[in-house]
Amino acid sequence: MAIPLQVARRQPLRRPLSAPGPREWQRRAVDGVATALVTAAALLGSGVLLLILGYVVWQGAPALNLAFFTERPLPYGEVGGGVAPAILGTLLMLLVAALISVPLGIGTAIYLAEFGRGHFARLVRLVIDLLAGLPSIVVGVFVWALLVRHVVGQYSGLAGAVALAIIMVPIMTRTVEEILRLVPSALREGALALGVPRWRTILGVVLPTARVGVITGVVLSLARAGGETAPLLLTALGNQFFSFNLFEPMAALPVQIYTYAVSPYEDWHTKAWGSALILVLVIGCLSLLTRAVTRRGPF
Amino acid sequence: MQLTANTEATALAEQPAPALRTEGLSAWYGAHQAIRDVDLTILPNKITAIIGPSGCGKSTALRCLNRMHEVVRGARVAGKVLLDEEDIYAPGVDPVRVRRRIGMVFQKPNPFPMMSIYDNVVAGLRLTGESRGQDLDAVVEDNLRSVALWDEVKDKLRQSGASLSGGQQQRLCIARALAVEPEALLMDEPCSALDPVATYKIEELMEGLKDRYTIVIVTHNMQQASRVSDFTAFFLAGDERVGELIEYGPTDRLFTTPHDQRTEDYITGRFG
Numbered sequence: 001m002a003i004p005l006q007v008a009r010r011q012p013l014r015r016p017l018s019a020p021g022p023r024e025w026q027r028r029a030v031d032g033v034a035t036a037l038v039t040a041a042a043l044l045g046s047g048v049l050l051l052i053l054g055y056v057v058w059q060g061a062p063a064l065n066l067a068f069f070t071e072r073p074l075p076y077g078e079v080g081g082g083v084a085p086a087i088l089g090t091l092l093m094l095l096v097a098a099l100i101s102v103p104l105g106i107g108t109a110i111y112l113a114e115f116g117r118g119h120f121a122r123l124v125r126l127v128i129d130l131l132a133g134l135p136s137i138v139v140g141v142f143v144w145a146l147l148v149r150h151v152v153g154q155y156s157g158l159a160g161a162v163a164l165a166i167i168m169v170p171i172m173t174r175t176v177e178e179i180l181r182l183v184p185s186a187l188r189e190g191a192l193a194l195g196v197p198r199w200r201t202i203l204g205v206v207l208p209t210a211r212v213g214v215i216t217g218v219v220l221s222l223a224r225a226g227g228e229t230a231p232l233l234l235t236a237l238g239n240q241f242f243s244f245n246l247f248e249p250m251a252a253l254p255v256q257i258y259t260y261a262v263s264p265y266e267d268w269h270t271k272a273w274g275s276a277l278i279l280v281l282v283i284g285c286l287s288l289l290t291r292a293v294t295r296r297g298p299f
Numbered sequence: 300m301q302l303t304a305n306t307e308a309t310a311l312a313e314q315p316a317p318a319l320r321t322e323g324l325s326a327w328y329g330a331h332q333a334i335r336d337v338d339l340t341i342l343p344n345k346i347t348a349i350i351g352p353s354g355c356g357k358s359t360a361l362r363c364l365n366r367m368h369e370v371v372r373g374a375r376v377a378g379k380v381l382l383d384e385e386d387i388y389a390p391g392v393d394p395v396r397v398r399r400r401i402g403m404v405f406q407k408p409n410p411f412p413m414m415s416i417y418d419n420v421v422a423g424l425r426l427t428g429e430s431r432g433q434d435l436d437a438v439v440e441d442n443l444r445s446v447a448l449w450d451e452v453k454d455k456l457r458q459s460g461a462s463l464s465g466g467q468q469q470r471l472c473i474a475r476a477l478a479v480e481p482e483a484l485l486m487d488e489p490c491s492a493l494d495p496v497a498t499y500k501i502e503e504l505m506e507g508l509k510d511r512y513t514i515v516i517v518t519h520n521m522q523q524a525s526r527v528s529d530f531t532a533f534f535l536a537g538d539e540r541v542g543e544l545i546e547y548g549p550t551d552r553l554f555t556t557p558h559d560q561r562t563e564d565y566i567t568g569r570f571g
Binding site: 117184186187188189190191192193194195196197200201204205208209211 | 365367370372395396397398399400402403405407409410411412413422423425426427428472475476479481
């Protein structure tokens with residue numbers, strides 16, 4: 001195909017590089033305003049967060065002392081006491097909830113990302129989305145009706161852990177599924193072409209490649225569950241004494257905060273702020289710890 | 300011309316038993332047919348190049364040879380691929396076993412990013428559960444030497460495979476494919492993401508590997524096909540964008556005296 005040497009066309013407009021015209025001034029103005037707006041939004045958003053954190057520290061710090069971390073709550077009027085049962089209860093219930101929800105959540109995520117197609121997968125996704133949007137009090141009522149009234153027969157740490165696990169599964173599933181989808185299919189093909197079976201490819205290549213994201217998903221769901229109060233009021237109930245028996249009522253930080261906060265006593269209000277500060281610290285440490293452990297990794 | 304074709308057919312027939320042979324091979328992606336009725340005989344310890352313009356189905360044909368085509372969602376195959384006269388698409392044949400015997404190297408180097416250089420080489424052995432009782436250090440050294448990478452990486456075997464240059468990564472991927480001791484190696488445009496120096500190294504390497512392996516390489520680079528291959532297959536998409544095998548023969552002959560007008564047009568650069 002011959003290309004004509006000369007084509008009649010307009011000369012390109014040689015706009016001067018400096019000396020902007022009115023359109024350029026207008027564009028610069030819009031640019032400036034838009035930049036200012038998004039910067040303000042970022043400042044406002046993070047500012048509110050910092051304000052909350054700062055206020056919790058300011059109000060909660062006076063409650064903190066060694067006893068607060070090591071002793072059990074005392075009845076009103078007695079000086080001192082702490083929230084140690086609540087700290088341990090929260091950690092224990094989160095651990096049990098993780099044992100239940102991690103296999104379920106990651107398993108479902110693997111199913112959706114690697115195998116899921118067709119009607120059943122769509123149904124699973126719909127259910128997971130509904131579950132994610134389920135008010136946590138409804139989860140609490142359900143677990144109360146099933147475990148507290150029937151299977152276990154009383155308020156218990158196990159019931160609390162189950163309620164937390166139900167809250168964790170959908171969060172974990174959606175985060176981990178998204179992460180697994182980010183793993184390039186070239187890596188899956190690379191393993192399959194070596195004669196590696198599909199299940200080994202997923203466990204040996206896909207999951208390790210996405211491990212940082214997978215752990216982030218687990219921690220996100222732990223953080224969310226760690227702050228839940230409503231379902232625990234109906235399941236774990238709370239406990240003023242040390243208890244490591246999963247079949248008995250168990251203390252938890254959010255429940256402890258609630259108990260202290262709704263009381264009429266000034267001293268207990270301070271303790272509520274102190275407990276809130278500890279809850280923030282526990283969840284913050286959890287995130288920082290995973291960040292430190294999972295620094296390396298492509299995703 | 301007819302005579303030449305006959306002698307050529309005899310020459311092919313006199314060769315040792317083919318390593319791989321396709322009979323009426325067709326492949327689809329969903330409703331779209333990518334290749335139609337491909338009959339191709341690949342001889343052992345030779346380098347066979349598949350050339351053709353983009354979209355002619357050459358990569359699809361290659362991926363059918365070790366059942367990697369079906370990994371893509373909605374992909375389908377008809378016809379036969381015979382490995383030692385055994386149809387790899389016969390019912391009851393496990394694709395995992397097929398891929399174990401016919402390895403593959405991809406267009407873009409794909410070392411496993413979370414594994415070290417060392418772990419990448421033995422990844423196939425470990426993930427197929429065959430690493431037990433093997434001297435993995437020796438496997439790593441042997442295979443890295445095979446791809447002329449040993450001297451460049453022997454002091455940093457514990458570093459990530461992703462830290463290497465593109466050409467080194469591709470040689471690492473070849474070492475990884477060789478470590479599971481396949482009979483044949485399929486290479487899907489292995490040099491298209493590499494610079495000329497790295498390309499030259501890979502081509503040099505292929506020459507040395509063909510003593511031990513049967514190699515099939517897809518390339519869009521005709522010079523590369525004529526430099527490295529013993530046999531060349533020319534694919535072209537005809538009506539409805541369905542790829543077909545137009546001509547197949549010894550590389551020297553195909554590039555000097557193509558039998559088909561379309562082959563001649565393509566290799567002389569008249570299209571494609």
